[in-house]
Amino acid sequence: MKSRLNQIVPGLAALVLALVFWLPCLHLLFARPVTNFFAPAGVSPKARALAVRQMHLWTDPQLRQAELVRMRVSNAEWDFMGRSYLVWSLANLGLRDPAMKPACLQTMDRIIDETLQLEKQNGMDFFLMPYAQDRSYVVQPSRSLFLDGEIAFMLASRRVLEEKSEYKPLLAERINLIIQGWQRSPQMALESYPDECWTFDHVIALAAIRTSDYLDGGDHTQLIHDWVTMARQKLVDPVSGLLISSYTLDDSPLIGPEGSSLWMIAHALQWVDQDFARDQYNRARRELGATTLGFSYAREWPDSWPGPADIDSGPIIPGFKISAGSSGMAFIGASAFGDAPFLAMLNSTIDFSGFPSRKQGGLKYCASNQVGDAALLYAATLGPVLQKVIAGHHP
Amino acid sequence: MNHPYLNLLRRLWRVEIFSPAGFVQRALVISAGFLLVHLAGWREYTSVLNGTVGPDSTGWAGSTFFGVAYVLIYLAFVILVPVLLLAAALLAAWQRLISTRCWPRK
Numbered sequence: 056m057k058s059r060l061n062q063i064v065p066g067l068a069a070l071v072l073a074l075v076f077w078l079p080c081l082h083l084l085f086a087r088p089v090t091n092f093f094a095p096a097g098v099s100p101k102a103r104a105l106a107v108r109q110m111h112l113w114t115d116p117q118l119r120q121a122e123l124v125r126m127r128v129s130n131a132e133w134d135f136m137g138r139s140y141l142v143w144s145l146a147n148l149g150l151r152d153p154a155m156k157p158a159c160l161q162t163m164d165r166i167i168d169e170t171l172q173l174e175k176q177n178g179m180d181f182f183l184m185p186y187a188q189d190r191s192y193v194v195q196p197s198r199s200l201f202l203d204g205e206i207a208f209m210l211a212s213r214r215v216l217e218e219k220s221e222y223k224p225l226l227a228e229r230i231n232l233i234i235q236g237w238q239r240s241p242q243m244a245l246e247s248y249p250d251e252c253w254t255f256d257h258v259i260a261l262a263a264i265r266t267s268d269y270l271d272g273g274d275h276t277q278l279i280h281d282w283v284t285m286a287r288q289k290l291v292d293p294v295s296g297l298l299i300s301s302y303t304l305d306d307s308p309l310i311g312p313e314g315s316s317l318w319m320i321a322h323a324l325q326w327v328d329q330d331f332a333r334d335q336y337n338r339a340r341r342e343l344g345a346t347t348l349g350f351s352y353a354r355e356w357p358d359s360w361p362g363p364a365d366i367d368s369g370p371i372i373p374g375f376k377i378s379a380g381s382s383g384m385a386f387i388g389a390s391a392f393g394d395a396p397f398l399a400m401l402n403s404t405i406d407f408s409g410f411p412s413r414k415q416g417g418l419k420y421c422a423s424n425q426v427g428d429a430a431l432l433y434a435a436t437l438g439p440v441l442q443k444v445i446a447g448h449h450p
Numbered sequence: 451m452n453h454p455y456l457n458l459l460r461r462l463w464r465v466e467i468f469s470p471a472g473f474v475q476r477a478l479v480i481s482a483g484f485l486l487v488h489l490a491g492w493r494e495y496t497s498v499l500n501g502t503v504g505p506d507s508t509g510w511a512g513s514t515f516f517g518v519a520y521v522l523i524y525l526a527f528v529i530l531v532p533v534l535l536l537a538a539a540l541l542a543a544w545q546r547l548i549s550t551r552c553w554p555r556k
Contacts, residue, residue, distance in 0.1 A: 065544055076536060370499065370501070412494075422499040
């Protein structure tokens with residue numbers, strides 16, 4: 056018995072010592088310079104590899120179909136948002152690398168044309184979750200700001216990269232619908248789902264309006280100012296100071312601040328109010344961002360407004376409260392606000408736990424899906440479109 | 451059945467767990483398991499982590515099984531294997547130190 060103990064005790068001690076040494080070192084296996092993910096100028100290696108895979112999906116119909124079917128089983132919105140993020144990414148990519156511009160334009164046009172065709176053919180419900188059909192929209196004729204805002208921003212981003220006259224009236228039509236809707240609504244709120252308004256969709260629409268003004272010489276400064284003033288007064292959680300995610304047409308909160316929306320909200324606000332955008336990012340970083348043993352991640356809910364795991368957050372890992380959805384979107388916030396240390400450690404996390412798969416120069420994350428990878432690509436390329444719009448040089 | 455590889459496996463299997471050879475043996479078993487599931491393509495099923503079903507028509511139950519199994523074996527590979535190998539080295543060094551110190555008394 057004693058000799059057995061003499062074997063077990065040193066063995067256990069060796070295991071504990073090894074564990075204490077190894078765990079803090081583990082992140083070093085996955086640590087890369089931040090420029091591996093996001094380059095201030097040009098295209099980072101990871102952005103290029105993600106783009107190769109994403110663009111390949113649009114030249115291989117079978118592969119694309121397989122990806123879309125898998126996503127639509129869970130959420131038809133992902134099919135639509137995967138298109139949006141890819142178009143927005145390619146606009147930035149084309150500006151970053153002129154050699155890639157022709158291929159970017161070709162893919163963007165293919166995505167936009169097919170998306171508009173599918174919407175026309177199947178109606179807006181095609182890209183919405185089934186509960187959109189459970190009851191009627193309050194405002195008739197029914198429209199979803201989720202679709203109108205993102206399609207408008209797709210069309211605008213394409214035109215920032217290079218003008219396309221066919222898209223000018225299509226953009227103007229969507230922008231007018233949004234503006235007229237806001238002007239009719241006392242709360243400046245438009246539905247994405249029946250009596251369900253999303254802050255995310257409103258700020259994307261604001262970015263689209265601002266980009267449309269840049270392209271076509273409009274001026275909606277007052278309207279944008281009014282919306283931001285309303286949001287600061289009515290859509291901010293008084294405890295955390297973070298924007299809530301969704302609310303009814305009469306401004307009653309539905310879902311509180313959530314990471315899977317907030318990081319992109321903060322970025323989209325950069326189009327219209329830099330100070331408010333930075334404030335939201337700083338608060339989100341403090342309330343939702345976390346780092347353990349050199350790996351960064353994000354939680355879905357702040358302590359002031361806890362909530363459940365849902366389709367947006369993805370599964371939440373207990374204890375650490377890590378949300379896949381929020382952590383993926385945190386890349387966008389960290390890139391947009393130049394938070395290099397957080398971005399570098401998020402990059403370590405995704406290479407550790409995202410299960411990268413490289414084939415023929417392309418990169419995808421197996422633990423992600425097409426929309427997740429497209430959002431990562433957007434995080435790795437964002438900047439040039441925003442800079443052009445903010446600078447305000449009319450093309 | 452006296453195939454040399456089988457004999458080696460039998461000897462390895464009988465190794466005391468809390469010994470340098472025992473730790474190395476476990477590290478090898480985990481590595482082999484990881485290699486198997488990796489070559490079998492189970493990595494693709496980790497998409498269940500974000501709520502997306504795996505490739506082909508495996509369905510949710512199959513995707514969850516393959517995805518979760520891959521994640522667990524991967525974590526064992528990147529965390530436990532280095533720990534086991536480090537522990538084996540530490541233990542071997544400790545045993546050598548002890549035997550050296552004890553030798554004169556023998």
